[in-house]
Amino acid sequence: QVQLVESGGGLVQAGGSLRLSCAASGRTFSTYAMGWFRQAPGKEREFVAAISRSGARTIYANSVKGRFTISRDNAKNTVYLQMSSLKFEDTAVYYCAADRGGVGGSRRTDYDYWGQGTQVTVSS
Numbered sequence: 001q002v003q004l005v006e007s008g009g010g011l012v013q014a015g016g017s018l019r020l021s022c023a024a025s026g027r028t029f030s031t032y033a034m035g036w037f038r039q040a041p042g043k044e045r046e047f048v049a050a051i052s053r054s055g056a057r058t059i060y061a062n063s064v065k066g067r068f069t070i071s072r073d074n075a076k077n078t079v080y081l082q083m084s085s086l087k088f089e090d091t092a093v094y095y096c097a098a099d100r101g102g103v104g105g106s107r108r109t110d111y112d113y114w115g116q117g118t119q120v121t122v123s124s
Contacts, residue, residue: 002026002098002113009094009118012086016122020081022096022115030054030074033104035111036081038092038120045095049081050104059106064090088124093117 003025012018022034035050049060049070058070069082079096097111104110 004096004115006096006115006118009120011121014088014122014124016086017084020094022079024077029077032098032100033102034079035097038094040092047106052104053102086122088122091122093119
């Protein structure tokens, strides 16, 4: 089992940047594909980005492609989400998730473990 703790959220103006981090416990972090999801008030949780075990493969939601970058450091048991050119509609609670199957897809059901989330608020 792995425990995930997100950090780095906060309040930022539109057009600004933030970097989210997700620290994982355990010694098997490199065996998990990782993903980021977000949930805005009154909306369902949606896929943002995912990264393979080695970091060689990444996928993104169309809404964030070109603005967000997912990366990981297996030596530090951490996955990152660099967010740039933030928009008001990026406001949400952001969650990281771990997929022990190593697929790293875009469906919530692909993932086995979830963090508690970190709030990102973009002011217009």
